[in-house]
Amino acid sequence: MMEAPELPFPLYARGKVREMFDLGEDLLMVATDRISAFDVVLRSGIPGKGEVLNRLSLFWFERTRRTFPNHLSGKKVGDFLDDPELVALLEPRSMVVRKAEPLRFEAIVRGYLAGSAWAEYRERGTVGGIPLPPGLRESEKLPEPLFTPTTKGEEGEHDLAMTHEQLREQVGEDLAERAREACLQIYLDAREYAAERGIIIADTKMEFGLLDGDLVLVDELLTPDSSRFWPSAGYSPGSPQPSLDKQFVRDWLRGSGWKEGDGPPSLPQDVVTRTKEIYRDIYRRLTGANLDG
Ligand SMILES: Nc1ncnc2c1ncn2[C@@H]1O[C@H](COP(=O)(O)OP(=O)(O)OP(=O)(O)O)[C@@H](O)[C@H]1O
Ligand SMILES: [Mg+2]
Structure with missing residues (x-):
C-alpha cells in the first residue's frame, strides 16, 4: 500500500511514510509501505512494511507505557469506520492516536558508534558535540x-545536530530535560529486552509531543525505520555491522551510484524482496511472533 485508501475523514498531514486523518480529538495514523532514505521517498515500496512498523510500534508503546506515556488513544479503527473490508485493510497498519502538538526535534539516543556519529567522532572526536575518549x-x-537531538527537517532537508542549549531554547528547560531522561530510560530498557533476544539496538530516534500540556511519545517507536538493529551473534567492532533495518537500503543506494539531487530512485525487485524479509525478520526476533502471509 503506497497510499492510504480514500477515507471519509479530512487529511490532517502526509509524512514521508505515514498519512494522518483527522478524527477530531484523535488522528487515524496509517503507515504505508513507502520507504525513505537520505530524506527522499523512494519510488518503490516494501510490501508489508507499514504493518511491521505499526505492529512493532504498538508492541513497544505497550511495553513502555508504564515508564512513559504515549499517544495511543485506546480506540480502534473499527470505532470510526463501518465498512468491514476497509477496517480489515487498515487495522494492521493503523493506530488511533491522540492529536498532539509535535515538538519539532528528533530525540536520538545512541549506544554504539555508527552512522553520522561515527563520522563525527572520526573527524572531531565528539558525538553530538560531546567529547568522547580517544581510540x-x-x-x-x-x-x-x-x-543527541537533531532538528526535524522538512522533506529534502537534512536534520541538523542541536546542542542542549538549542533544545532548551526551543522547548524550554523542563521539557528538554524530561525528554532526555525519558529517551535514555526507554532506550536502556529496550536494549536490555532486545539483548535477551540476540539483538543490539545501536541507536534509535523518538518523537515527543504535547498533549494537554504534558509530554507524550508520538509517531513510531523502536522500528527498523527509526533504529539500528544488529544481531549480537557475530558483533565485532572495527567495521560496520550487518543491520536488520533500513541500512540495507541506504547501502544499496550508495553502491548503485545514486546521488542526492538525482531524484527519487527505484529499487530492483531482489532488493525489495530482501528488505521485506529484513523487516519481517526483525519483527519476529523482537516480538517472537510471525506476521501472517
Ligand atoms: N500523536 C500525534 N499527533 C500529531 N502529530 C503526530 C502524532 N504522531 C505523529 N505525528 C506526526 O505525524 C507525522 C508522521 O508521518 P511520517 O512519520 O511519515 O513523517 P516523517 O516524514 O517522518 O516526518 P515529517 O513530519 O518531516 O514529514 C510526523 O510529522 C509526526 O511528527
Ligand atoms: Mg517519521
Whole structure:
C-alpha cells in the first residue's frame, strides 16, 4: 500500500511514510509501505512494511507505557469506520492516536558508534558535540548512551545536530530535560529486552509531543525505520555491522551510484524482496511472533 485508501475523514498531514486523518480529538495514523532514505521517498515500496512498523510500534508503546506515556488513544479503527473490508485493510497498519502538538526535534539516543556519529567522532572526536575518549572503533559500544537531538527537517532537508542549549531554547528547560531522561530510560530498557533476544539496538530516534500540556511519545517507536538493529551473534567492532533495518537500503543506494539531487530512485525487485524479509525478520526476533502471509 503506497497510499492510504480514500477515507471519509479530512487529511490532517502526509509524512514521508505515514498519512494522518483527522478524527477530531484523535488522528487515524496509517503507515504505508513507502520507504525513505537520505530524506527522499523512494519510488518503490516494501510490501508489508507499514504493518511491521505499526505492529512493532504498538508492541513497544505497550511495553513502555508504564515508564512513559504515549499517544495511543485506546480506540480502534473499527470505532470510526463501518465498512468491514476497509477496517480489515487498515487495522494492521493503523493506530488511533491522540492529536498532539509535535515538538519539532528528533530525540536520538545512541549506544554504539555508527552512522553520522561515527563520522563525527572520526573527524572531531565528539558525538553530538560531546567529547568522547580517544581510540574508539566504528560500531563500538559507547561508555554510556548519549542523547543527541537533531532538528526535524522538512522533506529534502537534512536534520541538523542541536546542542542542549538549542533544545532548551526551543522547548524550554523542563521539557528538554524530561525528554532526555525519558529517551535514555526507554532506550536502556529496550536494549536490555532486545539483548535477551540476540539483538543490539545501536541507536534509535523518538518523537515527543504535547498533549494537554504534558509530554507524550508520538509517531513510531523502536522500528527498523527509526533504529539500528544488529544481531549480537557475530558483533565485532572495527567495521560496520550487518543491520536488520533500513541500512540495507541506504547501502544499496550508495553502491548503485545514486546521488542526492538525482531524484527519487527505484529499487530492483531482489532488493525489495530482501528488505521485506529484513523487516519481517526483525519483527519476529523482537516480538517472537510471525506476521501472517
Ligand atoms: N500523536 C500525534 N499527533 C500529531 N502529530 C503526530 C502524532 N504522531 C505523529 N505525528 C506526526 O505525524 C507525522 C508522521 O508521518 P511520517 O512519520 O511519515 O513523517 P516523517 O516524514 O517522518 O516526518 P515529517 O513530519 O518531516 O514529514 C510526523 O510529522 C509526526 O511528527
Ligand atoms: Mg517519521
